[in-house]
Amino acid sequence: MGRRPNYHKEYQELNKEKIKEYGKQYRLKNKEKILEQQGKYRKENRDKVNEYYRNYTKQNKKHISKRNRERDYDIKKQLINEMGGKCVCCGLTSWWILTLDHIKPVKKQRRGQYRTFILKLLNNPNMRKDFQVMCYGCNNSKNIGDKCLIH
Ligand SMILES: [Zn+2]
Ligand SMILES: [Zn+2]
Numbered sequence: 001m002g003r004r005p006n007y008h009k010e011y012q013e014l015n016k017e018k019i020k021e022y023g024k025q026y027r028l029k030n031k032e033k034i035l036e037q038q039g040k041y042r043k044e045n046r047d048k049v050n051e052y053y054r055n056y057t058k059q060n061k062k063h064i065s066k067r068n069r070e071r072d073y074d075i076k077k078q079l080i081n082e083m084g085g086k087c088v089c090c091g092l093t094s095w096w097i098l099t100l101d102h103i104k105p106v107k108k109q110r111r112g113q114y115r116t117f118i119l120k121l122l123n124n125p126n127m128r129k130d131f132q133v134m135c136y137g138c139n140n141s142k143n144i145g146d147k148c149l150i151h
Contacts, residue, residue, distance in 0.1 A: 072115055079122050080133055089138040089148045101134040101142065 012019065027034070042049060057064075077095050086093045088101075100121070121128055138148040 072118075075115070075118050075122060079118055082122075082125075083128055083131070083133050086133060087135040087138055088132045089134060089142075089151050092135045094135075097135050097137075098133050099136055099139050100131045101139050103130055103132050 073096075079100075080095045080098050083100075085095070087098060092098065100118075121131065134142070138150060141149045
């Protein structure tokens with residue numbers, strides 16, 4: 001079977017600029033119309049829209065936060081398991097009291113959200129070398145001096 005050239009792709013490739021320009025012109029020309037339609041809908045249905053969101057959040061509040069919490073636990077558990085699964089100091093293995101310790105003491109650093117930080121480590125194994133798994137007890141103790149004072 002011979003290979004047929006992909007005309008559609010070729011056309012798009014050849015007319016890339018033209019297509020881009022066309023889309024831009026269209027949005028520009030219809031900007032007001034698009035905005036007006038969106039605004040009109042929201043205005044006419046403001047109560048309905050508000051009510052919908054209010055109800056949704058209310059009904060699912062417990063569910064949403066539980067789901068988020070479980071998802072956060074899952075990613076933390078996974079990361080801690082991949083990084084040894086126990087406190088490097090005392091050997092504790094209960095993941096819910098394990099945390100990630102920056103091996104070299106760092107000055108106050110903005111880590112952003114804890115969840116984002118965990119995800120970053122999960123996706124970039126080469127970033128993990130600066131961290132070790134530690135339990136909160138050892139970690140807190142270490143933060144006072146430069147090594148765990150309990151063990
Ligand atoms: Zn420990
Ligand atoms: Zn310790």
